Structures are given as structure tokens and as C-alpha cells.
Amino acid sequence: MGRLYPVxxxxLREFVEAAPLFFTGTxxxxxxxxxxxxxxxxxDTLAVLDDSTVAYLDLIGSGSETIAHLRENGRITLxxxxxxxxxxILRLYGRGRIVLPDTAEWAGLIGHFGHHPIPRSVVVVALERIADSCGFTVPVMELVNERDLQDKWGERKSPQELEEYMRLKNSLSIDGLPARDHQPVAARGQG
Structure with a gap:
């Protein structure tokens, strides 16, 4: 049933790139x-960078657990x-790191993703274990469409409102771990 892959x-790359939904665990x-x-x-928010590295666009959201956990220990499963x-079912186990908009690496990564008005970071995951399993209990479902609500929410906010939102909602994890330092939203452009 299940199988391990070295890369x-x-x-698998086609499966990952076509996925309209995935889950992160930290x-x-x-x-x-x-x-x-x-x-x-x-x-358009996930990219396979090479046969052992993936990345996803992390958008401003209501929490910042993943960022806080990665800053603390780097462990992540997709x-x-x-x-x-x-x-x-495909699980990608690895070590994740956060790339912020004000870093030199940002420009080389952001082009892998579609345009979204509120990128917070790019999460880059170096894969350590790649494993699939049967998925026999996962229901058959049909994708009707992707939601654009988060993008529309972000478009209605000024840079100052986004900064204040992140200060309130994205500074600490629910366990009190530091999630991230803040930077001006103007630095977030997707080039």
C-alpha cells in the first residue's frame, strides 16, 4: 500500500502541483x-523547487502557528x-524555513507563485521523508472553484491596517511563541 521515495x-511532482488543497502540520x-x-x-500557492524541495506562499492570516513552530524547531509535514x-495520500516530511519579503532570497522565490495582495512569507521545505499511502477512506469530491475571499479582504486593507492586524494577530502563537518581527507591508510586493 504505502511507499517511501528518495525524491x-x-x-509525485505532478500530483503536488495539481493539488487545489494541502495541509501543513507543525x-x-x-x-x-x-x-x-x-x-x-x-x-498557484505551492511550487516544487527541485526533487527534494518545495515552497508555498504564506498569506497574512488569523494566526501564525506555522511560522512560530518553524522558527522554534523547523519541523513540518505537508x-x-x-x-x-x-x-x-502523500506526506512530505521536512525542515521548513521562513523567507520574508525584505530578504534577498524573496525576489527569486516570489515568481513561483500567482499574484496575491497579502503575502506574509514564503515557506521553503527541504524534504527528509517522502511517503504515500492508499487514501482509501478519503471521499471522492469535486472542486467547484477556488475562493478569492482572502485576496479580496487584503485588497480592502491599507498597508497600515495590515501592519496593525499582523501586530495583533501574528506576533505570537497561541502558546506564546514568537512568530515574527514585523516589517512594512510596502516591502511585500510580488514584483
């Missing part, structure tokens, strides 16, 4: 800390599920 094969080091699982949507007639 992302062409078939956790703090503390046994009392909360495990976080986040849904990530949009076929999970992809097939909702088509051919069942499959």
Missing part, C-alpha cells in the same frame, strides 16, 4: 504546546490528498 518523482517542542494543522488552498477517483 519527488515526476508523478508542533512546538513543549509537550504542553498545541499541534497545529492548517489547510492551504490555491493551485499532506496532500487525492479527492478524485484514484485514491492517494
Amino acid at each position: 519527488l518523482t515526476r508523478e 508542533a512546538p517542542l513543549s509537550a504542553d504546546g498545541r499541534v497545529n494543522v492548517s489547510p492551504k488552498g490555491g493551485t 499532506m496532500f490528498c487525492s479527492f478524485t477517483r484514484r485514491p492517494k
Whole structure:
């Protein structure tokens, strides 16, 4: 049923790149800390950089658990599920790092993604384990359309409003771990 892969094969790469939805899983080091699982949507927000590295566009949101956990320990798992007639689950285990808009690396990464008005960071994941499983219990579902609500929300906000929102909602994880330092929203352009 399940199989391990040394790298992302062409078939796995196509599966990942076509996924309209994936999930991230992270956790703090503390046994009392909360495990976080986040849904990530949009076929233009994930990129395979090479056969052992993926990246996704992290948009401004209501929390910042993933960023806080990656800053603390780097551990992350991405999970992809097939909702088509051919069942499959793919988990990508690795070490993630955050690339912020004011870094030199940003310009080389941001072009891998579609335009979104509120990028917060790019999460780059160096893969350490690639494993699939059957997915026999995942339901068959049909994608009706992708939501644009987050983009529309961001377009209505001024740079100052976005900065204040991030100060209030994205500074600390729910367990009190530091998530990120803030930078002017003007530095976030997608070139």
C-alpha cells in the first residue's frame, strides 16, 4: 500500500502541483504546546523547487502557528490528498524555513507563485521523508472553484491596517511563541 521515495518523482511532482488543497502540520517542542494543522488552498500557492524541495506562499492570516513552530524547531509535514477517483495520500516530511519579503532570497522565490495582495512569507521545505499511502477512506469530491475571499479582504486593507492586524494577530502563537518581527507591508510586493 504505502511507499517511501528518495525524491519527488515526476508523478509525485505532478500530483503536488495539481493539488487545489494541502495541509501543513507543525508542533512546538513543549509537550504542553498545541499541534497545529492548517489547510492551504490555491493551485498557484505551492511550487516544487527541485526533487527534494518545495515552497508555498504564506498569506497574512488569523494566526501564525506555522511560522512560530518553524522558527522554534523547523519541523513540518505537508499532506496532500487525492479527492478524485484514484485514491492517494502523500506526506512530505521536512525542515521548513521562513523567507520574508525584505530578504534577498524573496525576489527569486516570489515568481513561483500567482499574484496575491497579502503575502506574509514564503515557506521553503527541504524534504527528509517522502511517503504515500492508499487514501482509501478519503471521499471522492469535486472542486467547484477556488475562493478569492482572502485576496479580496487584503485588497480592502491599507498597508497600515495590515501592519496593525499582523501586530495583533501574528506576533505570537497561541502558546506564546514568537512568530515574527514585523516589517512594512510596502516591502511585500510580488514584483
